[in-house]
């Protein structure tokens with residue numbers, strides 16, 4: 324069965340988009356078929372995959388706002404890498420929250436759209452914006468799993484409680500099938516005190532300790548460089564920390580310990 | 581006259597909160613009176629200043645949502661450092677966008693509240709969430725200046741165009757007095773190609789090149805460590821890159837080159 328995974332943390336800049344692009348590419352490298360859905364109005368996942376959507380191309384905005392007309396498969400783009408597809412985002416998505424206020428079932432728009440996808444994927448990874456607004460709720464309403472990148476900095480750790488509360492609310496009211504697959508520490512720098520402090524806090528916390536994945540994504544400037552090249556890091560420079568960490572994460576996702 | 585300065589960039593994690601807290605503290609060190617306003621529902625500026633608001637304390641949510649009753653001065657807290665005051669944020673602020681939909685003049689709620697502040701400040705610095713939603717529009721509607729932290733990473737540079745377009749829209753329709761004081765490069769790491777690439781792009785771009793401030797905030801893990809201690813970095817460790825960069829920025833703000 325397809326694994327639909329939301330990647331979310333309302334704290335900004337913790338590595339959500341990096342995780343979606345690079346885990347997606349690493350899974351495709353292992354012969355999995357992967358669909359990335361970019362639900363961030365800043366369309367960083369679309370940009371980071373080197374995709375420049377022309378005028379008139381279908382985006383995730385169209386499939387959420389306009390239920391009946393669009394054939395969702397038409398919005399799916401092939402990336403430059405085998406097995407890695409994308410439904411791109413668009414800046415117009417920023418208006419969806421307000422445009423859908425008061426609309427019945429607005430939290431299930433993405434879920435209904437994805438039910439119309441006819442292509443079968445092994446993994447669907449969904450990037451979210453840095454907030455717990457309607458766009459993120461739409462993603463949590465349709466995903467079965469959620470992967471939480473946690474930058475090893477204090478503010479990112481502090482954001483987890485609110486995120487966990489929101490997930491419990493979604494489970495209770497909208498999507499009982501949603502479960503947390505794990506917390507992935509990101510930007511880990513073994514030279515800094517703050518990284519070790521936050522890892523320690525994650526390991527000691529009753530709510531989070533059993534959800535910590537084995538894989539940690541280390542700080543690695545090659546990951547940032549690869550976004551300028553519009554490539555996943557494994558195709559930008561395969562021999563770097565970033566590439567090996569995301570390949571390890573893909574293995575852990577396929578064969579949980 | 582008081583300088584009211586918005587610190588904004590819709591890209592997440594670029595150093596907005598770090599700028600507000602640490603520039604604010606450095607200005608107070610130079611005998612300026614400073615009010616920080618935390619307009620992020622994740623209340624990182626409140627946390628980073630070591631403030632734990634008790635139940636029932638007035639926050640920026642109260643002064644925006646409930647115009648008539650609250651005396652805004654009552655929401656102002658003193659921090660541990662002379663000359664540095666704060667109007668704290670609260671998680672309830674996340675609902676303001678939707679709660680104010682359709683309300684006449686909702687974009688000017690913060691502006692009207694600030695007009696009722698009786699204490700005179702030299703600087704008012706306002707932290708914003710990573711989006712261009714109603715909360716950020718409220719801040720841009722009342723500020724005269726905007727300071728834009730730009731992480732020296734590609735996505736942060738890419739976010740500038742949309743931000744500049746939004747600012748032009750606000751100037752045309754809501755706040756003709758708003759002007760961009762400058763772009764502050766952040767997380768600059770002289771060892772990495774990506775930092776130099778982005779600096780080069782900023783210097784070559786017609787729209788941004790004349791707005792680049794002289795001061796660059798270098799990457800410095802002590803800044804992240806100081807947030808765990810709930811202190812501005814100049815009071816956490818005065819002899820580090822972070823402290824000297826923010827002191828330099830304060831000097832540049834007081835005496836523009």
Ligand SMILES: Nc1ncnc2c1ncn2[C@@H]1O[C@H](COP(=O)(O)OP(=O)(O)OP(=O)(O)O)[C@@H](O)[C@H]1O
Nearest residue numbers: 335336337338339340341453541542543547592733
């Ligand atoms: N492990 C890492 N090491 C170094 N740089 C990284 C790492 N992961 C991500 N980055 C870079 O740091 C920046 C922030 O990461 P990214 O944009 O993926 O975070 P995000 O959570 O998606 O941000 P937003 O909240 O704005 O959506 C980007 O420039 C990215 O390329």
Ligand SMILES: Nc1ncnc2c1ncn2[C@@H]1O[C@H](COP(=O)(O)OP(=O)(O)OP(=O)(O)O)[C@@H](O)[C@H]1O
Nearest residue numbers: 335476592593594595596597598710798799800804
């Ligand atoms: N120059 C710097 N060097 C190293 N770390 C920094 C620097 N500036 C900020 N940080 C740290 O990086 C993280 C992101 O910065 P910060 O939270 O200030 O960004 P932000 O733009 O306010 O994020 P958000 O979009 O979530 O509001 C924080 O943990 C912060 O302490």
Ligand SMILES: [Mg+2]
Nearest residue numbers: 339340363367
């Ligand atoms: Mg992102």
Ligand SMILES: [Mg+2]
Nearest residue numbers: 596597620624
């Ligand atoms: Mg912030």
